[in-house]
Structures are given as structure tokens and as C-alpha cells.
Amino acid sequence: MIKSTVIIFLLVSCQVLLCAVHKTPGNKLLLENLRPNIISRSEWGARRPSSVRNLAEDPAPFVVIHHSDSDSCITQAICQARVRNFQNHHMNNKNWEDIGYNFLVGEDGNIYEGRGWGKHGAHSKPYNSKSIGICMIGNFNNHNPNAAAVKAVRDLIEYGVSLGKIQENYTLLGHRQTTQTTCPGDSLYQLIQTWPHWSSN
Numbered sequence: 001m002i003k004s005t006v007i008i009f010l011l012v013s014c015q016v017l018l019c020a021v022h023k024t025p026g027n028k029l030l031l032e033n034l035r036p037n038i039i040s041r042s043e044w045g046a047r048r049p050s051s052v053r054n055l056a057e058d059p060a061p062f063v064v065i066h067h068s069d070s071d072s073c074i075t076q077a078i079c080q081a082r083v084r085n086f087q088n089h090h091m092n093n094k095n096w097e098d099i100g101y102n103f104l105v106g107e108d109g110n111i112y113e114g115r116g117w118g119k120h121g122a123h124s125k126p127y128n129s130k131s132i133g134i135c136m137i138g139n140f141n142n143h144n145p146n147a148a149a150v151k152a153v154r155d156l157i158e159y160g161v162s163l164g165k166i167q168e169n170y171t172l173l174g175h176r177q178t179t180q181t182t183c184p185g186d187s188l189y190q191l192i193q194t195w196p197h198w199s200s201n
């Protein structure tokens, strides 16, 4: 008798606890579930941008996919070093305000914050004022990014839509659709054509 009372008590307490968890504001919980891990600028050791501009169209109506046309990376330490190199190159050699992209993704499965949400980029003239530019680290002319990197990009886009930083009816483009370039590589360009929202124009 005592034993079953204890069991019932435990069951009820568990229910109460679970309900309490589920009662936290619905949207917030949903967003938290969708939120992919994003390595922040301070975590990867970003330099300060020389200036910052907001997107002219926010939420962004376009997402543009790039590759870095460099070696890929499968550990956070090496991916972060690559991201720092890109930022140095963009700021020192190209004289840009900051790293060009809004986000970068490595084959370590991590997302690295570039200029971030709502920021004017330097990656795809004339889409810089109305797109989120995402660079997949590696050269994807002859092979696709690994599954971890593909999942990270797709999660990031979905999260951007749920945050209200990317329009729900956004158009997905490859860099080569915005200017004369081979970016994001033949293989990755084929792949993104199978993703939701890709458009041939």
C-alpha cells in the first residue's frame, strides 16, 4: 500500500515537472529547439569591423550560397583559423569593413558568425543589401560538402526564417547566379538546386 502510494506520488510529481517545462512560452521553446550552435565572433577571435551597415531589406528576401574555394576543415580549431584568415584577407587585402559573409559553415558541422543577421555583406553584388550570404568552407567543384556541413547550413536557414531574419518566401541562389564566378563550385551548385526555395532566376 505504502509502496504504491509512493509510486503514484512520484508519477504525479514527474507529470507536474514535465508540465512546468512545457509551459515555458511556446514560441521561445520552439526557437530554442531550432537554434543551431553558432560559434560567435568572440569565440573565434574576430577583429572589430571598421564599420557596420544594416541590410536595406530586412528580413532578407535572398540567401546566397558560396564556397571559400580553399581547403576544407573538420575540426573547430582549424575552421576557426580559416575564418580568421578570411577576415584578415577581406579587411587587409580587399579593404572591406569586415569578413564578407554573414555566416560560414565548416565540415566540422559548426556555423561561424560572420557579419551576422540583418547586416549588409560583401559577398554578392548587387545582393549585399538584401541577402544573407553563407560560405561553406572548402572547394566544392568536384564533391559535395559532408553531411554535417549540409545539415548545418539547412538548419541555419530554417532558423533564420523562424527568427524573422530571412523572409518566409526567400529565394535561394548560388553565388554564380549573381555574378560571373564559378562559386559555389559545380558540385555544390548542383546540390543546392535540390534544396527548398532554390530558383533559377
Ligand SMILES: *[C@@H]1O[C@H](CO)[C@@H](O)[C@H](O)[C@H]1NC(C)=O
Residues within 6 Å of the ligand: 167, 169
Ligand atoms: C514575400 O513576402 C513579403 C511579405 O511577407 C511580400 O512583401 C513579398 O512581395 C513576397 N515576395 C515574393 C517574391 O513573393
